[in-house]
Amino acid sequence: MRHGFRLHASLAATFVVAALSGLGLAMPSAAAPLGWQASYGWYTELDDSFVGLGARLAAGTITVIPNAEWLFEDHGSIYTLNLDATMTVMPLGVATGYAGLGLGMLTVDPDRANSRSDMTVNLIAGAGLNAIPLKPFAQLKYVIVDGDDPIVFSLGARF
Secondary structure, three states: OHHHHHHHHHHHHHHHHHHHHHHHHHOOHHHOOEEEEEEEEEEOOOOEEEEEEEEEEEEOOEEEEEEEEEEOOOOEEEEEEEEEEEEEEEEOOOEEEEEEEEEEEEEEEEOOOOOEEEEEEEEEEEEEEOOOOOEEEEEEEEEEOOOOOOEEEEEEEEO
């Protein structure tokens, strides 16, 4: 079972790299501006807060966001690696509403036990302000993972 998971994780990583490479080759740089985002929030099921950092690759109304989140855990470490994509569904001059989905890998590594990694599916909804240079956003993410399915609340800034 463990070897099968590593094979699936390797295939998922290969898919992510190929998708990001293809995105960069298919569009000129002017059509796909690069940005960054930083976030802070909490996972409801795990009852832990986190910090996150990600890149933003925009092409029209679609934004691809490879990102990582580090959860603050007392007795071990928990982190996620995600490839999310969002689409603008409510474009306004001052604010923008968006929805999206993504794939992720949630890794739990307790101090006195074996580590475990699970594939996740992320369902995303959020809104961001566009009127100031440091663009704040608020987001809800429903993480579908083997069993727990936490809801993630986050606040952040796009730059």
